[in-house]
Amino acid sequence: MPATKRPLRPKHVPLRTCIACRTTEAKRGLVRVVRTPEGRVELDPTGKHNGRGAYVHEARACWEAALKRDRLGHALKVAIPAEDMDRLRTHAAGLPAAPADEGQKERGGTDDHQR
Numbered sequence: 786m787p788a789t790k791r792p793l794r795p796k797h798v799p800l801r802t803c804i805a806c807r808t809t810e811a812k813r814g815l816v817r818v819v820r821t822p823e824g825r826v827e828l829d830p831t832g833k834h835n836g837r838g839a840y841v842h843e844a845r846a847c848w849e850a851a852l853k854r855d856r857l858g859h860a861l862k863v864a865i866p867a868e869d870m871d872r873l874r875t876h877a878a879g880l881p882a883a884p885a886d887e888g889q890k891e892r893g894g895t896d897d898h899q900r
């Protein structure tokens with residue numbers, strides 16, 4: 786009896802959800818935050834660290850939402866140490882206000898003709 790159950794692996798690009806705005810997209814534009822085994826919360830730009838991870842857009846608006854409502858802490862199931870919180874806030878402060886919109890300016894159905 787073949788007991789090998791093939792894990793369902795979608796072939797398309799894996800999608801991640803920003804914990805702040807709940808937008809789903811390919812990893813591009815999102816940064817991984819990881820809870821280390823020591824209970825620290827760190828940015829994980831490489832996405833390779835072990836531990837529970839969450840994704841947030843590289844945008845101030847999303848970071849503020851993620852930190853303000855402690856969504857990040859909830860997502861990672863950890864109380865974010867003040868020191869790490871400071872670091873994340875500093876990171877957020879250096880980001881553009883809104884998610885980078887790479888060549889996708891035309892989304893949604895608004896027609897805004899102006900001459």
Ligand SMILES: [Zn+2]
Nearest residue numbers: 803806842847
């Ligand atoms: Zn977002």
